[in-house]
Amino acid sequence: MVGSQHEALHRIFQHAPEMFARAFHALDVPLGDPSEVALLPTDLTEIRPLERRVDTLLRFTVPTGRFLLLVEAQGECDPDKPSAWAYYLAHAHAKYRIPVVLLVVCHDRATAEWASRIVQLGPSFWAGSLSMSPLVLGPDNVPVITDPAEAAADVPLAVLSAMTHAKDPCIDAILKSLAAALREIDEEDAHVFAELTELGLGTSPAAETWRHLMSIDLSFFRSETSQRLREEGRTEGLAEGLAEGETKAFAKSILDILDARSISVPPDAHLRITSCDDQDVLRAWLRRSATATSVSEVFTGDQV
Template sequence: MVSSKHEAMHRLFRSHPEVFGRAFETLGLPFPDPREVALLPNDLTEIDPIERRVDTLLRLETDEGPFLLLVEAQARNDRRKPGSWAYYLSHVHAKYQLPPVLLVVCQDAATAKWAEGPLSIGPRQWTSLVVRPLVLGPHNVPAVADPCIAACDIPLATLSAITHANDADIGAILKALATALQSVDEDDALIFAELTELGLGNTPAAQTWRQLMTVDLSFFRSETSQRLRAEGRDEGRAEGLAEAILRSLAARRIEVLPADQNRIESCSDPDLLRSWLDRSFTATTAADLFGVED
């Protein structure tokens, strides 16, 4: 049976597949942004009576061609998983004739380190197969504890909350996400609130999140929230993105020259500001944000 944590991963990556590429930008992996995503059947059972189901199977269309994304949520080391994962990858490759990528999402560093592999199949004298999952976990997903940064990328902030569920500073991460949700429409906020609770599972962080939502959900229905959301959409979007960029650079102790700060704060193009925000997580200097194409 699919657990609530698995369901959260399924819905997050199906509804917001772009979070996949943004999460791996911090590792320097150049996955192209998806233009279209399709949910494929996750039942990989053949005539063999053993039931085999991957948590989520997506087909992602990109400018560089399509590929398959298999998403698994993994809570602990499991010696049976390498065989299952190898089966999943080879089966979908043979069935769809597309390159597959296995993404494993973990909530603790030890499980993430194990899942990264490489996981070998075969006798010690000769390896027949090697499974190399891409892994997202607390070791490589940014801990988004700043409400401004969370508001600029709520899907990534949600993934951050889920993967950092067992961190000591999870309270600050959840508070940042709860604050950020006040800047979006009520329907969207409720969806992300539910996804977060599902993804946190039975961790103590889930109770913290429920307490935050008990207080904060009333905000979404107030007249103040309606006014603030309208003001944010009309006037504050660019300012919020600029502030998030500067805070991200400050947190990474990167010096920002007055000319660079003025360029960031005076920019009114939200798409350009978002690209600068993405680069702020890996930049070594403020000038790295802008790039030759800007």
């Protein structure tokens, strides 16, 4: 079963495809800034009983022409994958008739080293009949971003830095710089990037650090005015007003994450979320919304 961490490793490229021109610098691949990036259907099935689905498929238009970029998230070494990747490349080329590149995104060095191999699928007497060499992004070539200013300048790359360095000793500094950067961008985008970061961190200890930063340090993107009033000390009336605003922010975050993950929210569930005034309950729902497969799972374990 495909997990949330796997999904996040390639969904970041769907949400911010413009980052490729910058990320490719780490791979020493010359690529001009794209004038157009199109998200294409990921279903590469040709024979009905056999389903072949690439994680993400993008069409780039650059100064030198067009090409397809297949993005695969890989969490561990899998001997069955190279033949599947070769199929994706051949079928996408046959379908769209333009050059194709495979990019594999890994969150640990062993998997990245394995994925970087040149794979020979032809026989020993004619190995050149079919060979494949993916581009690979992993801990060794994705930059460690611990400077908030650098993270703010390229938030998608900062998210990828967190995902691919989840097990590195510097992960706390990476997450703090990313949290600070999210303060500076559009609130809706910040929610999506925050969700993708948590998904990409999987079950690592860094995921708990990130949840703490989101619930305490950022307080779910409270306005600067709210933060200033907290620092200066508030009257009871102001505190109640801000608490109400935070409750609404929690509810909005839950609904935004479910919407970003294409999870349907029926009217009764929507009302339950928006009418809840218990922030502890809302925090629990928010955490579950990042991994739930249905809205009913968000409420799992609640006392009704």
